[in-house]
Amino acid sequence: xxSSESDSVNVCIKCKGARLLxxxxxxxxxxxxxxxxxxxxxxxxxxxxxxNIFGASPPAVFVGHVGYPRVNIGPLxxxxxxxxxxxxxxxxxxxxxxxxxxxxxxxxxxxxxxxxFSIGVRYQDNIDKxxxxxxxxxxxxxxxxxxxxxxxxxVDTEAKLSHIRxxxxxxxxxxxxxxxxxxxxxxxxxxxxxxKPVDKVISDKDLKSSxxxxxxxxxxxxxxxxxxxxxxxxxxxxxxxxxxxxxxxWAITAVDTIISxxxxxSIKHYPSIDKYYTFTNDYxxxxxxxxxxxxxxxxxxxxxxxxxxxxxxxxxGLYPTNxxxxxxxxxxxxxxxxxxxxxxxxxxxxxxxxxxxEFLSKSRRQSRAIVFREIRGGYILPLGxxxxxxxxxxxxxxxxxxxxxxQHESLKDALQVINNRFKVPLKHWLKxxxxxPYSKTQKRLDFWLxx
Numbered sequence: 211x212x213s214s215e216s217d218s219v220n221v222c223i224k225c226k227g228a229r230l231l232x233x234x235x236x237x238x239x240x241x242x243x244x245x246x247x248x249x250x251x252x253x254x255x256x257x258x259x260x261x262n263i264f265g266a267s268p269p270a271v272f273v274g275h276v277g278y279p280r281v282n283i284g285p286l287x288x289x290x291x292x293x294x295x296x297x298x299x300x301x302x303x304x305x306x307x308x309x310x311x312x313x314x315x316x317x318x319x320x321x322x323x324x325x326x327f328s329i330g331v332r333y334q335d336n337i338d339k340x341x342x343x344x345x346x347x348x349x350x351x352x353x354x355x356x357x358x359x360x361x362x363x364x365v366d367t368e369a370k371l372s373h374i375r376x377x378x379x380x381x382x383x384x385x386x387x388x389x390x391x392x393x394x395x396x397x398x399x400x401x402x403x404x405x406k407p408v409d410k411v412i413s414d415k416d417l418k419s420s421x422x423x424x425x426x427x428x429x430x431x432x433x434x435x436x437x438x439x440x441x442x443x444x445x446x447x448x449x450x451x452x453x454x455x456x457x458x459x460w461a462i463t464a465v466d467t468i469i470s471x472x473x474x475x476s477i478k479h480y481p482s483i484d485k486y487y488t489f490t491n492d493y494x495x496x497x498x499x500x501x502x503x504x505x506x507x508x509x510x511x512x513x514x515x516x517x518x519x520x521x522x523x524x525x526x527g528l529y530p531t532n533x534x535x536x537x538x539x540x541x542x543x544x545x546x547x548x549x550x551x552x553x554x555x556x557x558x559x560x561x562x563x564x565x566x567x568e569f570l571s572k573s574r575r576q577s578r579a580i581v582f583r584e585i586r587g588g589y590i591l592p593l594g595x596x597x598x599x600x601x602x603x604x605x606x607x608x609x610x611x612x613x614x615x616x617q618h619e620s621l622k623d624a625l626q627v628i629n630n631r632f633k634v635p636l637k638h639w640l641k642x643x644x645x646x647p648y649s650k651t652q653k654r655l656d657f658w659l660x661x
Contacts, residue, residue, distance in 0.1 A: 271443065308601065316591070365398055384462060442465060485618065508578040
């Protein structure tokens with residue numbers, strides 16, 4: 211999907227710190243940002259090693275991916291000014307963050323300390339031949355973490371932590387994480403309130419995780435996408451013998467994928483729209499244009515990271531990215547979906563696709579849809595794919611007649627919105643797109659009926 215030129219000179223844009231395509235042991239861009247104490251909104255002197263942390267977890271849990279299949283897992287507990295809060299749900303609720311400034315999001319995330327303990331992802335095995343014994347202490351901490359993850363309320367939790375590290379960690383898929391420490395004990399103090407659909411899917415040991423997510427959790431108005439991601443990540447979903455811990459970044463994309471694939475199947479039975487529409491929205495210097503075109507379901511996402519943005523910059527030892535022609539990365543699918551992972555856009559592709567198919571399903575229509583995303587210099591830190599999911603959701607929330615929507619008679623007219631709103635000229639977006647030329651050459655049934 212990408213040219214050989216873009217593969218050779220824009221490795222950071224394609225990788226986004228996730229796959230270490232540059233060959234380095236750690237992403238130099240994320241490492242640079244992770245040690246910026248200026249983004250930490252608490253005084254590091256207030257955090258001491260070997261201390262007890264007590265507070266109401268949102269609830270929130272984080273599962274790392276480094277060292278897989280042995281991973282670090284643990285709940286996030288409030289510190290500083292948030293330690294006295296009883297309802298801390300806002301600290302781990304991307305669904306409520308849209309419109310908030312970047313500094314406030316960082317403040318939320320730096321206001322929690324991540325407790326870590328190491329355990330094999332196949333935690334149900336008493337003895338893992340590869341990973342060794344699962345000791346009693348770690349198993350008890352896992353049980354506490356899983357109990358907390360089930361909760362629909364903020365849960366008073368106490369953890370004894372050692373070797374606390376004061377820093378901020380940023381990731382292209384998940385929300386930032388603040389200080390972290392090695393957990394020696396984790397105890398849930400509060401009563402945990404569990405919603406009926408959550409209790410159902412956890413108790414049913416014969417239910418596949420995809421069925422649990424789409425068949426039960428998704429259909430409950432009280433359960434957020436973030437809650438589903440937590441449950442999957444904590445190893446609480448799926449057939450009993452297959453249950454395992456899932457790194458948070460993988461769980462986020464998995465939930466978006468399961469929901470969007472399932473909903474996409476239903477919209478294929480709806481009639482197509484008969485006009486062209488553009489929806490626009492901006493957030494944190496992320497600029498979106500969503501184009502809906504007549505025709506059967508198809509989806510595409512295109513991204514351009516400006517030269518002053520976090521991923522499109524020169525890093526010593528890597529290929530330079532300062533080239534004359536702007537690079538736009540692309541992933542797409544036609545009527546039958548896609549089988550390979552969208553490794554150019556990565557998790558953002560599935561986050562955007564989820565919101566698009568949900569919108570079409572509620573409208574009882576199908577169409578071809580293209581998301582154009584232009585990321586400029588104001589987006590100085592990666593905050594996770596929730597930025598894409600929530601910005602697209604907000605763009606679509608007022609339907610086909612919203613104030614941010616324009617109806618067009620032709621594709622040519624619709625594409626002019628890119629010229630009007632984006633810094634990168636239209637010709638570069640058209641060069642990158644696969645769905646625009648496909649739509650121009652693929653004749654619809656009504657064309658033949660009219661002629």
